[in-house]
Amino acid sequence: MSEAIGLVLGSGLGSLADQVDVRETVAFSKAGLPVSTVPGHEGAFLLGSFAGREVVVMRGRVHLYEGHSAQALTQGVRWMHERGVGSLILTNAAGSVNAGFEAGAWMMLSDHLNLTGTSPLEGAPQFVDLSEVYSESWRDRLRRKAEARGMNLYEGVYAGLRGPQYETPAEVRMLRMLGADAVGMSTVLEAIQARALGMQVLGLSCLTNWAAGMPGAQLDHHDVVExxxxxxxxxxxxLKDLLGDPA
Structure with a gap:
């Protein structure tokens, strides 16, 4: 049997869970994880199948801005790894800071900027190579599937900040200068933890809004979820196309 695929569902993306043939549900609290207080982040693992593949779906996540440590918010990644997950798909809601990346579209992560000021690896000399955080082979496969569908899939750099406040226009200008295409408050620490465990990672941002100072910017969590x-x-x-194709 092929290894299980892990999926972490971000704000408003819980509908994917409705497509999973669920065999077992494990609440975060029963798995020893903290529970999120953020709307749109139900806290449970769904074990089952999706597109013919064994999956472990993490429905919701916790964040640094809720007062959790980097180690606590990446406990879900470690929990999935212990249950045979070898590849991890991380999804999030993000603001577009690239004028060419329209809100309402998707961006595949080619790289990230960890601007959270912390790491899930701190406390030990874990010098993990992050030359390729987001698997090139997975990105190539998804790129080809998107092209076959005629789907507009951007590719760029995600900046992960601590939050919970949205960024100022000056901070967004800074992020553009640093090379970011999108900004959010999750994912980077999970990706670091996954790579430290030897997992392959694919990152996907739903560009739910323009970041502050961009034309048409609207910064409201309810709108982000919608x-x-x-x-x-x-x-x-x-993702059904991707996971349903073993090649």
Whole structure:
């Protein structure tokens, strides 16, 4: 049997879980994980199958801005790894800081900027090579699947910040200067932990809004969740294509 695939579902993207043939549900609290206080982040693992593949779906996540440590918020990654997950798909809601990346579309992560000021690896000399955080082979496969569907899939750099406040226009200008295409408050620490465990990682951002100072910027969590829900169907179909093809 092929290894299990892990999926972490971000704000508003929980509809993918409805497509999973669930065999077992494990609440975060029963798995020893903290429970999120953020709307749109139900705290449970779903074990089952999706597109013919064994999956462990993490429905919701916790964040640094809720007062959790980097080690606590990456406990879910370690929990999935212990249950045979070898590849991890991380999804999130993000703001676009690239004028060419339209809100409402999806961006595949080519790299990230960890601007959280912390790491899940601190406390030990874990000098993990992050030359390729996001698997080139997975990205190539998803790129080809998106092209076959005629789906607009951007590719760029995700900046992970601590939050919970949204960024100022000056901070967004800084992020653009640093090379970021999108900004959010999750994912980077999970990706670091996954790579430290030898897992392959694919990162996907739903560009739910323009970041502060960008034309048409609207910064409201309710709108972020709603946009994520509308865009989720397109990504669910793409991930079915990806995982349903063993090549």
């Amino acid at each position: 946009t994520g829900q509308r865009a989720a169907a397109e990504m669910v179909a793409l």
